[in-house]
Amino acid sequence: MFFKLACAFVLSVVTVGWTWASRRRERFHQNRSIKTSDFVTAETLAGGGEGVGVVLPVRGVVSNRTRDNWHTQVETKHGGEVAFVFVVEKETDDAKEAAERFVGGAAAASAEGRGGRRRSARVVVSGSAENCSQKIRQQLRGAEELGAMMGDEDEDDGRSRRGFHRRFFRDEKRSKNRIKYVLFLDDDVMLYPSTIGSLVSAMEKDEKETGGNALLATGYPLDLVGGAGDGTSSSSSCFANYMTMVYHLVLLIPFSHGKYAKNVWGGCMLFRLEDFLANACKVKEAYETGGYSDDLIVAAAADREKRTILCPGDALFPMPLDPKQTVGNFLNYFHRQIFVNDTYSDGHMKFINHGMLLSMFLSSLCLTVGTVASAIDIALWLWTLAVCSKTSSLSIAATEKTNVVPSLAFAVFFAHFLAVTRAKKMYASCVSLCERTAKTSPRDRNNTTSPTTRSASQKSKKPNAGRVARSGFNRTNWFKVWLALCLVYAVAPFVCAYVYFVSDEVAWSGIRYKKSRGKVSKVFSSSSTR
DSSP, X not given: OHHXXXXXXXXHHHHHHHHHHHHXXXXXXXXXXXXXXXXXXXXXXXXXXXXXXXXXXXXXXXOHHHHHHHHHHHTOOOSSOEEXXXXXXXXXXXXXXXXXXXXXXXXXXXXXXXXXXXXXXXXXXXXXXXXXXXXXXXXXXXXXXXXXXXXXXXXXXXXXXXXXXXXXXXXXXXXXXXXXXXXXXXXXXXXXXXXXXXHHHXXXXXXXXXXXXXXXXXXXXXXXXXXXXXXXXXXXXXXXHHHXXXXXXXXXXXXXXXXXXXXXXXXXXXXXXXXXXXXXXXXXXXXXXXXXXXXXXXXXXXHHTTOEEEOOTTOEEEEEOOTTOOHHHHHHHHHHHHHGGGOOSSHHHHHHHHHHHHHXXXXXXXXXXXXXXXXXXXXXXXXXXXXXXXXXXXXXXHHHHHHSOOHHHHHHHHHHHHHHHHHHHHHHHHHHHHHHHHOOSHHHHTTTTOHHHHHHHXXXXXXXXXXXXXXXXXXXXXXXXHHHHHHHXXXXXXXXXXXXXXXXXXXXXXXXXXXXTTEEEEEEEOSOOO
């Protein structure tokens, strides 16, 4: 009885959360449409004209989809200067050659001009991590490079001798303090033309309203079951994709406010560069001294220092999952996601992360036990009905048993059904928002359902976030989503217990990390790469 009630309560909470998230996305969509006929406003595209340095940690073999996403990042419509820094681990990394070829190609393409916008790109080498995650090591190196760009030009030769490769799209001249923001971006994120401007505008508006209380602006990925990155159709996706998708379903809720968030996604984090380099909220220090999870460190620091986290409603990025993902790949991913909740840089972060770990353990335990108990009750009731229907003489006890309908068990499965329908509606609202944000032409935005517009969009070879989101949504089997939800949260209690009581190591992109007292204590590199 207790676990069934607890299960129904957990499902009711997430149902309310997904309903709220859906309405917040729809309201953001409507408000933007009402305030301006041009959904992606000139203010958003320009972002105040402030300079942004984009740091992209890259490692290992670079896929065609990642290269396509790089194009969406470079082709931003942000009105200010944008400097891209591709950071690789070592000179021999396959990603270095791929990034250099991309930078060279982008430099050649830019010869036609970008409407006067200043763009630059470079590739730098970070070296291997020793007491933090490799991603954090590359992020720190990228921020250091941007900091150096704000210094004297005389330092160029010295940096070149440290294995520094540079190509500018246009305008080799530089001036001090032109880069105001640093955007830490995963190299495989598909951006909209307005994304950088939207994030910068949110930070600039915060400066005017609160004097700069916001520590950063962030976004969140919208996982889509695997398919072609350009949004074209593909074969049915593997079940591991659904397992990854449902893990993020609940996490979409806190990123749906439209302005603020309490969580951070490490794939998209925009800081004021001077703040980050000056160790604001001790984020940089936590990164350097055993940091493993970049986003949880930032979220805990912002909470500790009472700093806000901005999350514009349109900072939602379609993320097609790898259709070749295996269950083993998912289990490694799931282990890493739970592992981060047992990493921390101070007592405050430990309290938050262990609280989330305990919440996941208890909620998934209640969900699983309650669902299984309800299924058993219904199965026994149906079996009793079947047996009694074939028996002419029934005992009083058997008759009474068939008359007692397991109402609570049926209520649990109705709660499951309601939760999945609310999740689907939330996803539909997210996809509509992605389509709307992806449109850069007013004519296209006003004719999103036009057959001519759809045909032209589908023929385009350029990655289109709206098309990718719609294709992924149409490809999703929501019965599989429900099955994956049940399976993932049945495994979660065991993984939580394993991480907390047994495991102190995790493998990430060919590198093994060992933690001690919440921090990375040892890093074991291997010859394999991502």
